[in-house]
Amino acid sequence: MARSNPYNPEFREEAVRLALSTNKPISQTARELEINAETLRAWVRRHQRNTPSPSGDLTLNERARLKEQDRRIRELEMEVSFLKKAAAYFVKDPR
Numbered sequence: 001m002a003r004s005n006p007y008n009p010e011f012r013e014e015a016v017r018l019a020l021s022t023n024k025p026i027s028q029t030a031r032e033l034e035i036n037a038e039t040l041r042a043w044v045r046r047h048q049r050n051t052p053s054p055s056g057d058l059t060l061n062e063r064a065r066l067k068e069q070d071r072r073i074r075e076l077e078m079e080v081s082f083l084k085k086a087a088a089y090f091v092k093d094p095r
Contacts, residue, residue, distance in 0.1 A: 012043050015029070015033055015035065015043060016040075016047045019043075019044050026044060
């Protein structure tokens with residue numbers, strides 16, 4: 001049987017907000033809220049993973065997509081370079 005969660009979503013959001021807005025370590029914030037530090041860390045990680053930050057940090061999926069796009073751009077640039085060289089070769093040869 002699943003265990004019921006004693007923390008409601010509003011409490012979780014407020015705890016994450018407190019943890020992120022203060023300069024205190026997460027463990028100290030958790031002690032003040034009388035919750036387990038690892039529980040608060042998990043909530044903060046989940047929040048950071050699911051919420052893009054206003055400073056422009058990328059999520060894991062966005063970073064993976066960007067890396068794939070960079071790889072594809074390099075590949076296409078090599079193809080274009082090869083085609084330019086091939087076109088120049090055939091223009092020189094009068095056959």
